[in-house]
Amino acid sequence: MMAELSTTSLFPTEFGLDYKTKYNETEWTMIDAPPVTIFCVILLISLFGLVGNGFILWFLGFHMKRTPFTVYILNLAIADTCFLLCSVVYIITYMVTDPFSVTEVYIFISYLCHILALWMYSSSLYLLTAISTERCLSVLYPIWHRCRRPRHLSTIICALVWALSTLLSGSVAFFCDLSFESCVMSHVPIGILNVLIFPPIMVLSSLTLFIKVQCSSQRRQPGKLYVVILLTVLFFLLFAVPLSVKIFLFSHYVDGFSIVTLILASANSSINPFIYFLVGCCRKRQFRTSSKVALQAAFEEKAEPREDEEAPRANPVETAT
Secondary structure, three states: OHHHHOOOOOOHHHHOOOHHHOOOOOOOOOOOOOOHHHHHHHHHHHHHHHHHHHHHHHHHHHOOOOOHHHHHHHHHHHHHHHHHHHHHHHHHHHHHOOOOOOOHHHHHHHHHHHHHHHHHHHHHHHHHHHHHHHHHHHHHOHHHHHHHOOOOHHHHHHHHHHHHHHHHHHHHHHHOOOOHHHHHHHHHHHHHHHHHHHHHHHHHHHHHHHHHHHHOOOOEEOOHHHHHHHHHHHHHHHHOHHHHHHHHHHOOOOOOOOOHHHHHHHHHHHHHHHHHHHHHHOHHHOOOOOHHHHHHHHOOOOOEEOHHHHHHHHHHHHHHO
16 A cells, blocks of 8 residues: 555555565656655644554553443554554655665555554444444344443454454465565455445444434434444545555455545544544533543543423433432
């Protein structure tokens, strides 16, 4: 994914690591690569996102009690952080490399960043699908989710997600080191899963959740966690799905989007912490609150009573006393 910024190929691995069999240092140039300002923008977005995701990791890891959904969000923050780290490493490597030649070090780092970024991006997609699906089930079947849901289901699903993404990205790493044809074929399974399987499940579960909550929101306002999940899914569909489409097109020997996909994917991995904070601090239209309090409120699973019903509910209590 990262190597789509070079001029010769979509991926630096499409001819294997031994690039000298195809090009020498004078033939493979990066003259037509995007301007450095674009890389600076991506670098700033990634660094900004690293700070936000780092704070989320610190907060969920040490300052908040684990719940089924915070386990998912913690793993999602890990995947986003690693994706942004890959982006930063690649861009710095590109910027310090001689623009008129490509060394073995650059090829290796590009290869490694491509595999790791593909691994973390796929993990984010699968984790977000699991979050939206389980949240939908918790609304449709609240008794099952509250009483009969396996205690460590979130941990098990996260482990399966990491195993699946590791298997897929590992196969890409293995076959892309062999030949261009095998590299393309290795992207077919991950392209199908990342475009035709998981995104539709995410959209369907999120749409079902939205309709169900809206139909039952006459008595209670939807919880902040509900808003967090829907906004996270929405931004993922807008910013990250183009990268899935690019992978899918590459697996069918078709060139996809350009560097825009990297910009959007980096923005998607950076925006989640700010979604959590804004949703958490929007309580009663008051934005003056600490980040810890805002995040604590954002991850609460309970629904809130509507403001126009708080007063009528108080009257029976007073008369009863």
